[in-house]
Amino acid sequence: MAISSSLEQEIYQQPQVLQQLLISERAIIQQLATELQKRQISQIVIAARGSSDNAARYAQYLLGSVNGFLVTLATPSLYSIYQQTPQLKNTLVLGISQSGQSPDLVAVLAEAGCQGVLTAAITNFSDSPLAQQADYVINLNAGVEKSIAATKTYTSELLALAILSTELSQNPSLLTTIDTVPNLVEKTLTFNPNINQLVERYRYMKHCVVLGRGYNYATAFELALKLKELTYTIVEPYSSADFWHGPLAIIEPGFPVFVIAPSGKVLPELQELMQTLKQRGAELLIISDQQKILELAQTPLILPPDIPEWISPLIAIIPGQLFALNLALTRNYNVDQPRGLQKVTETR
Amino acid sequence: MAISSSLEQEIYQQPQVLQQLLISERAIIQQLATELQKRQISQIVIAARGSSDNAARYAQYLLGSVNGFLVTLATPSLYSIYQQTPQLKNTLVLGISQSGQSPDLVAVLAEAGCQGVLTAAITNFSDSPLAQQADYVINLNAGVEKSIAATKTYTSELLALAILSTELSQNPSLLTTIDTVPNLVEKTLTFNPNINQLVERYRYMKHCVVLGRGYNYATAFELALKLKELTYTIVEPYSSADFWHGPLAIIEPGFPVFVIAPSGKVLPELQELMQTLKQRGAELLIISDQQKILELAQTPLILPPDIPEWISPLIAIIPGQLFALNLALTRNYNVDQPRGLQKVTETR
Numbered sequence A, B: 001m002a003i004s005s006s007l008e009q010e011i012y013q014q015p016q017v018l019q020q021l022l023i024s025e026r027a028i029i030q031q032l033a034t035e036l037q038k039r040q041i042s043q044i045v046i047a048a049r050g051s052s053d054n055a056a057r058y059a060q061y062l063l064g065s066v067n068g069f070l071v072t073l074a075t076p077s078l079y080s081i082y083q084q085t086p087q088l089k090n091t092l093v094l095g096i097s098q099s100g101q102s103p104d105l106v107a108v109l110a111e112a113g114c115q116g117v118l119t120a121a122i123t124n125f126s127d128s129p130l131a132q133q134a135d136y137v138i139n140l141n142a143g144v145e146k147s148i149a150a151t152k153t154y155t156s157e158l159l160a161l162a163i164l165s166t167e168l169s170q171n172p173s174l175l176t177t178i179d180t181v182p183n184l185v186e187k188t189l190t191f192n193p194n195i196n197q198l199v200e201r202y203r204y205m206k207h208c209v210v211l212g213r214g215y216n217y218a219t220a221f222e223l224a225l226k227l228k229e230l231t232y233t234i235v236e237p238y239s240s241a242d243f244w245h246g247p248l249a250i251i252e253p254g255f256p257v258f259v260i261a262p263s264g265k266v267l268p269e270l271q272e273l274m275q276t277l278k279q280r281g282a283e284l285l286i287i288s289d290q291q292k293i294l295e296l297a298q299t300p301l302i303l304p305p306d307i308p309e310w311i312s313p314l315i316a317i318i319p320g321q322l323f324a325l326n327l328a329l330t331r332n333y334n335v336d337q338p339r340g341l342q343k344v345t346e347t348r
Helices: A006-012 A014-024 A026-038 A050-067 A104-113 A150-168 A174-180 A181-189 A194-202 A212-233 A240-244 A267-279 A308-329 B004-013 B014-024 B027-038 B050-067 B103-114 B153-168 B174-178 B183-191 B196-200 B214-231 B240-244 B267-279 B308-330
Strands: A044-048 A070-073 A094-095 A118-123 A136-138 A207-212 A234-239 A256-260 A283-288 A299-302 B043-046 B070-073 B090-099 B118-123 B136-139 B206-214 B234-239 B256-260 B281-286 B299-302
Touching: A006 A014, A006 A118, A006 A181, A006 A308, A014 A150, A014 A181, A026 A136, A026 A150, A044 A050, A050 A070, A050 A094, A050 A150, A050 A212, A050 A308, A050 B043, A070 A212, A070 A299, A070 B070, A094 A207, A104 A118, A104 A174, A104 B050, A118 A150, A150 A181, A150 A308, A174 A194, A174 A308, A181 A283, A181 A308, A181 B214, A207 A212, A207 A267, A212 A234, A212 A256, A212 A267, A212 B206, A234 A240, A234 B234, A256 A267, A256 A308, A267 A283, A267 B027, A267 B103, A283 A308, A283 B027, A299 A308, B004 B308, B014 B153, B014 B183, B027 B118, B027 B153, B027 B267, B043 B103, B050 B070, B050 B090, B050 B153, B050 B214, B050 B308, B090 B103, B090 B136, B103 B118, B118 B153, B153 B174, B153 B183, B153 B308, B174 B308, B183 B308, B196 B308, B206 B214, B206 B240, B206 B267, B214 B234, B234 B240, B234 B299, B256 B267, B267 B281, B281 B308, B299 B308
Parallel strands: A044 A070, A044 A094, A094 A118, A118 A136, A207 A234, A207 A256, A256 A283, A283 A299, B043 B070, B043 B090, B090 B118, B118 B136, B206 B234, B206 B256, B256 B281, B281 B299
Antiparallel strands: none
């Protein structure tokens, strides 16, 4: 397939962008980790929207389990609209935003500054209003992202968070693993060469759900967002646990369900759910590295084997990005300029 | 209409259940508030699923803005599956669950106990496993909830949280306001007598979104859950701010959008979004007390006037419950036993 859209180019730029980030930002992230340890901070409040909010979900699990950090997703309207804010003492307040522009996110960091709390920003624009409010700025250096749907900035945000986690842990095996990410992403980009044919079956799909849990709760949300932005499908992401608590009622024969199911501790529970879904006749699209799991799927999306679960969100989103891109192309949609969206969204 | 289902009975029991809760649980909640103040705790981690998780969303905004508490929604799989948990020091860990049964929620409170952290449970079963893990048990006393879809236990959970907020604040005007809730709910139950006709238009609605922000972010999630459980519609709830960041692309002429829009600080921003949606031809169903806002709607759902925003989620969900009930009846669905669900959902 000829590379034609910015979106496609940006998806394929990811290995190189991630490699670059590993080199350019390690020092500043090390400094931030040292400062957190010096101040005995073990709690982070994250302000983010859209894809960046999905990166924040990854941080909840990664920094929670590997580093014992309590990670809170901020409620920006308390800062921007209500102007009645929680006490942030002893936290790091972290803004994550490609553009660094959205006033509600800037308001969270500004309030943190007023409360004398440590702040940091992860952004693709180191001179943005968000960056200007931050004590530490982690620059994604991803190059301009022309497509409205975020891809390379999303995986870069995940990697920045993963570097922070490894620097905090100082566990040598994690430090080694993280250097393998760019290669793994590159490999994964080649793993489903027939994806442009696989998507044909879903040409007229109106709605679906995406399930994931733990580390890949983030991936479920991000894949859902790509499908919404690019293919205008009605998609709801769920934790597989939340899905049992009510939403399961919507499943009827033929209902399409994506499951993010790489090897890891949550896989047995996901497998149980996939079997229930199969019994109820759901159409399963499964992203996994395990042959036995992929056999449950009508449409298997294959991952490379032996990926540690904690970095799997960086890898598992790749077939999702390619699926959304190709489905949008099959529907003859403009993948760089989805209807009704702008690259920089400013919300109060 | 003859009252026939448990669901309908339970919806109409709400004024009485809430009145009872105001009397029976004030003392224990006062004790909990005093203990929080004595220990200088200003942070709460909440573990909940389903409707109870929506109550937790209310707590984020209410306790955040009125009391300056930082409220974190827990990531239960870190406690139950990964067994690598965040440090919870200086927090209250609060479990909210109708049944008090789900092992993943019990695991969060058990870990809090191991870490020597204060715990509390809000539940309809004071002898449940969740309650047994808790230092303080707030008993909803809502009577048996036979219908699988939670209604009276949801509003009771909101009220328990509102009582906690007022007891922490000791603001006399809040204490007076909270006593008006049962009457306001009773009044609201009579406000849309034609709802059984209004739902006819949506007999074949396959999907919709529900928007809310701030305090009523919780209401958007809870209405979405009722519509999913009871009517099998594909429904996604959003913060209006998040909706601008990508999902707006799915809107095309005729797309049904519920907006939770009672008077309050977020209303101007919601109004801007409603106008954009109207320009794009969306079908608007609006829950509001303001005539000017209701005029934007194809289907207005009317609230009583002059409700303080901080208690509006207790009131704004009522027309939503009635809408979901009546839509399910119009579709000839079993409203007490939605397909494929059980009352007590136990997730790991």
